[in-house]
Amino acid sequence: MHGIVPPYLLERLTRHGDEAVSTCAARTLTVDGALRTKRSLAAPTTWPRAAMTAPGPQRTISDAQNTTALPGSTVRREGDPATGDTAVDEAYDALGATWTMLFDAFGRDSLDGAGRPLLATVHYGDRYDNAFWDGERMVFGDGDGEVFRSFTSAIDIVGHELGHGLIQSTVDLVYQGQPGALNESMADVIGSLVKQHQLGQTAEQADWLIGAGVFTDQVQGVALRSMKAPGTAYDDDVLGRDPQPGHMDDYVETTSDNGGVHINSGIPNRAFHLAATGIGGHAWDGAGRVWMDVLERRLVAADAEFATFAAATITAAEERFGSGSAEHRAVADAWQQVGVTARAASAEAPAPAEDETVRVERSGGILGRVHVAEVPESELPEPERERLESLVETVAASDEPERAVPDAYTWRIEISQRIDITVGERELPDEVLALLRDILQRGERASRVSLEQGGEPADGRAS
Numbered sequence: 360m361h362g363i364v365p366p367y368l369l370e371r372l373t374r375h376g377d378e379a380v381s382t383c384a385a386r387t388l389t390v391d392g393a394l395r396t397k398r399s400l401a402a403p404t405t406w407p408r409a410a411m412t413a414p415g416p417q418r419t420i421s422d423a424q425n426t427t428a429l430p431g432s433t434v435r436r437e438g439d440p441a442t443g444d445t446a447v448d449e450a451y452d453a454l455g456a457t458w459t460m461l462f463d464a465f466g467r468d469s470l471d472g473a474g475r476p477l478l479a480t481v482h483y484g485d486r487y488d489n490a491f492w493d494g495e496r497m498v499f500g501d502g503d504g505e506v507f508r509s510f511t512s513a514i515d516i517v518g519h520e521l522g523h524g525l526i527q528s529t530v531d532l533v534y535q536g537q538p539g540a541l542n543e544s545m546a547d548v549i550g551s552l553v554k555q556h557q558l559g560q561t562a563e564q565a566d567w568l569i570g571a572g573v574f575t576d577q578v579q580g581v582a583l584r585s586m587k588a589p590g591t592a593y594d595d596d597v598l599g600r601d602p603q604p605g606h607m608d609d610y611v612e613t614t615s616d617n618g619g620v621h622i623n624s625g626i627p628n629r630a631f632h633l634a635a636t637g638i639g640g641h642a643w644d645g646a647g648r649v650w651m652d653v654l655e656r657r658l659v660a661a662d663a664e665f666a667t668f669a670a671a672t673i674t675a676a677e678e679r680f681g682s683g684s685a686e687h688r689a690v691a692d693a694w695q696q697v698g699v700t701a702r703a704a705s706a707e708a709p710a711p712a713e714d715e716t717v718r719v720e721r722s723g724g725i726l727g728r729v730h731v732a733e734v735p736e737s738e739l740p741e742p743e744r745e746r747l748e749s750l751v752e753t754v755a756a757s758d759e760p761e762r763a764v765p766d767a768y769t770w771r772i773e774i775s776q777r778i779d780i781t782v783g784e785r786e787l788p789d790e791v792l793a794l795l796r797d798i799l800q801r802g803e804r805a806s807r808v809s810l811e812q813g814g815e816p817a818d819g820r821a822s
Contacts, residue, residue: 362491363516363570363583364507365621369488371598372506383503387488390427414468416458417476420447423483423498430496431480446481446511450499453517454479457549460518460556461525464643465651470524472655477521481511490516492523506578506597513573514557515550522549529654530661537664539620544627547586548650552643562635562642568592586632589625605629607665607698627665630693634672637689645686646693649676669694715775717747719798721784722769732802736774743794747772750782750791770795 364387372384416437422444423431434447441448454477461467469475478496487500490510497520499510510516523546526532532542547569555565569592570583580593580601589603603625604610610626613619631646638645652675653659659671673691680686694700715736722729736744750772768784772795784792 362489363510363519364489366616367602367621368583368598372488375506375597377505380503380505383486383488386485387500390484390487414462414474416455416469417474418451418454419476419478420451420454421478421480422447423480425482425485425501427484429480429483429493429498430478431482444481446499446501446509449509449511450479450481450497450517453511453514453553454497454521456514456557457518457521457553460553460643464552464556464647465655467525467651467655470521471528475528479517490520492520492527494527497521502573504575506575508573508575510573513570515547515554515568516570516573517550518553519546519550519569522546525549526654530657530659530663532659532663533661534617534620536618536620537623538662539617540623541627541663541665541668543620543624544631545650545654547584547624547628548631548647551586552647555642561640562632562645563639565642567632584625584628586625586628589629603628605697626697626699627668630669630697630699633693633696634690637693638686646690649679649686649690652679665699669699673700716773717798718771718773719795719802720771720773721795721799722771730799732799734798734801738801739798743797746791746794747774750787 366388369384369388373381373388375381375384418435418437419433420435421429421431422434423429434444435442435451441451458469458477461469469477479499480496481499481501483498483500486503488503488507490497490499492498497517500507502508502510523542526542526545532538532545534542550569551565551567554560555562558565567587568582568585571581573583574580574593578593578598579595580598582592584601584603585592589605590601592601592603594600602611602622604623605625606629607626611619611622613622616622631650634646634649635642641647649672653668653671656675658675659668663671673687673694676684676687676690691700716733717736717739718731718733720729720731739747769781770784770787771779771781773779787795
């Protein structure tokens with residue numbers, strides 16, 4: 360079950376001074392917990408295939424009549440006139456707006472790309488403070504009236520919850536830890552795109568708020584979340600301050616809320632906002648198209664973490680818009696700005712030397728002598744350079760600490776400023792050890808020639 364209101368916010372409301380509000384919040388948490396348990400025990404959902412018709416939304420709205428029985432009584436089907444029930448008609452319109460955005464922007468016919476019917480239930484529970492996707496349908500509470508308004512009142516909330524259905528039909532990101540935060544973030548992306556598409560807004564014109572208007576006037580806040588500035592959506596005496604981070608430096612390690620899926624989603628949310636505004640124009644044409652490519656082409660696995668997802672979007676941007684394009688650069692820069700990927704080296708950084716030097720040093724033994732040699736890397740045949748690189752990668756990847764052996768020989772290998780490793784002789788494969796000895800001999804021969812011509816030994820050391 361994917362609820363729009365995170366449990367940490369509902370838990371704060373259970374301590375509200377108004378008994379009616381605290382009771383509603385506690386009841387919502389109880390219902391949510393029961394739904395999660397039911398959902399975890401249920402068999403995987405098999406969506407019915409839509410009848411072969413021309414592309415278009417197929418909506419059915421039901422009314423739970425303030426009970427928790429699903430789906431409730433059908434009150435409006437596709438093509439029916441408005442009912443006069445605000446929640447019913449808002450849900451119907453928002454489902455249609457979501458279908459339209461997916462089809463117009465991405466050519467996707469409904470959540471599964473094959474015309475899946477869109478189902479929703481309104482008036483769920485007694486002043487229920489949430490809205491959720493249960494794997495099959497959208498479910499909306501009416502809110503308590505003191506803190507929350509009806510959850511059909513914000514079109515991006517509807518888009519968000521349907522976004523979970525789209526994710527379910529593609530990558531199906533695991534709802535735990537970083538994959539779960541990506542799941543929440545991608546749903547926010549869909550929700551925001553639905554609102555922007557309906558309003559005809561560019562990325563620069565959008566407010567990038569999720570759930571704007573769902574709070575009553577009694578709350579000091581503008582929305583549930585801000586994709587532009589995570590951590591600034593609300594700051595209220597009762598609700599506390601929006602805890603979302605916008606950078607990996609502030610990533611929240613927690614066991615609650617499925618490992619912080621609603622909190623840490625602020626980081627990829629901000630990355631999307633930065634990419635979208637960096638590209639400019641309509642967000643669904645730029646960053647939105649890239650993020651959808653990752654889902655629709657299944658460029659990541661269900662357990663993808665932030666760095667994996669970031670790499671996939673960068674690749675998708677390059678493939679769709681071209682290497683070095685404005686879109687490609689904007690996506691890469693966005694993930695760097697939120698600390699998920701390392702910042703690329705500056706273009707003004709000095710270029711590496713054309714010919715790097717390989718320095719080999721052997722020390723140890725009973726006498727404790729040190730043998731040093733240096734040779735230009737270009738003098739090593741290609742197979743030998745490859746074996747040397749392989750050694751470095753093997754040593755760097757090893758997680759086991761090397762056990763020191765008294766009087767054993769130790770080799771130190773340096774390649775300019777790029778590589779510097781030390782490894783015991785007994786850890787080296789025979790072919791690599793032979794290569795290092797050969798390099799040492801070459802360097803010592805060069806040192807002897809230099810001494811004969813009046814020079815000094817390599818590195819100022821005796822060989």
